[in-house]
Amino acid sequence: MTIITPPLGGSLDTLPPAFSADQVADLAARHWGLTGRLSPLTSERDLNHHLAGPQGGFVVKIANLAEGHGIQRMQNRALRHIAAQDAGLPVPRVVAALDGQDDVVLPDGHLMRVLTWLDGVPLHAAPQSPAQSVALAQMLARLTRALSGFADSGADHILQWDIKNAAQLVALLDDISDPVARDLCADVLHRFAASVAPHLPRLRWQVVHSDLNPHNVLVDPAAPDRVAGILDFGDMVRTPLVCDLAVAAAYRIDREDALGSLTRFAAAYHAVNPLTRDELGVYFDLVAARMVTTIAIASWRAAKYPENAPYILRNFPSARAGLQSLAALDPVEVAAALSSACPVAR
Structure with a gap:
């Protein structure tokens, strides 16, 4: 262990x-x-x-x-x-x-x-749709903007769920029992250390929600495309702004259209809170790193606390499937699609 x-x-x-x-x-x-x-x-x-x-x-x-x-x-x-x-x-x-x-x-x-x-139906239990993804991305963009002027010394704490710390997950790879998932995670972490981590200091940093997963969002039961609540601010942290977007996007990847869903989610966010060229450049890898974070930490915690394993592992299957779909994409094609969908003002 x-x-x-x-x-x-x-x-x-x-x-x-x-x-x-x-x-x-x-x-x-x-x-x-x-x-x-x-x-x-x-x-x-x-x-x-x-x-x-x-x-x-x-x-x-x-x-x-x-x-x-x-x-x-x-x-x-x-x-x-x-x-x-x-x-x-x-x-x-x-x-x-x-x-x-x-x-x-x-x-x-x-x-x-x-x-x-807050009343509503948890997102993970509601019907999914492209319109819902757009609404979620736009709501997150509003939340990020609302937090843009907030500063607090408590936000500088160390949180392993924070994607900027993904390189440390190498220590947990042996705890991933699924060999396919373990190899995928190792590949992502290698690319993160070489191509992403060095660029993080020059990005925009602020306090963000940092955990917009399907269990932390409520939707209107009568209109599931409408976001009715954002819950659980327990993972709030000061980190690169784009990490907040990447967390949410990691749970909205359509395995049948990974590139399209990845791009559309970013575009919906970008329309409300425009991203910079550098942020778009690391978005794809940060989404993958979030999936690795889910897989690695969940695997370790489930083994340590088996009585709480069902809750801890609730996002493991979707993260594994999402990581497989991202691994099949060409990073050059991803960059071109994001550049087209999210034009950056010069």
Whole structure:
């Protein structure tokens, strides 16, 4: 078993907090004055519950101790910043505690927060369509723009899910039991180290959502092409802006039309938040690197925490299939298609 070292991010190697539903309910009532029925929500690192009561719906969150309070508070400040910059974006709102603060530090050091609940159907459970991909890319572009002026020291933390750290995933290749997936990942990481990582410092950097996967997006059940919610800001980080686009695009690749879907997603984003020539130049490789990130980290964590394996591995099959479809593309053809679909002003 590969040993994860601290640069990969400590919270990936730590179990979520252990509080009973009764304990969570008592804390929510005592510190927020909220009562109702609690339902547990799946989470990789934190303890989350949906609270439905007379005051409405909320998400009650108790953070993983390994992350530290600064990161959680950064997320709260970012959500307030987004609401101020683009009030129409469907993101959770921070709910202040009875003392007026945005969080409560529990006696054992855990940090507790409450956010508003957003209604909708998870994207992974809804019908897919090209129009939905366009709507998602455009919504992400709006979110990136809303965060463009946000700065916080908590955003500079080390997060292995952040694509800029993909080179470190070499340490996890042996944990990928599928030989085809392992070889594909090795090829991508070699190209990343040689052709992508050296160019990252000159790109535009900012704080981004960094995890727009199908489990973190809600759509309108009556109109699944309409994005109804963007969830889970737990992977927010300061990184090259285009990494945010690449994360979302990695989950929207049509295996029957990899080039077309890759290009159309970028074009929809570009129409709202124009990309630079350098960003377009690394987009394809960053999408592939995100798929490698999903495969490598999921493989390691599923072996370490088999009781949570179904949740951890939920995106593995699509990432493997997507990586195979990208591997079949000619990078020169990809560059030409992106240049045509996303004209850059001189």
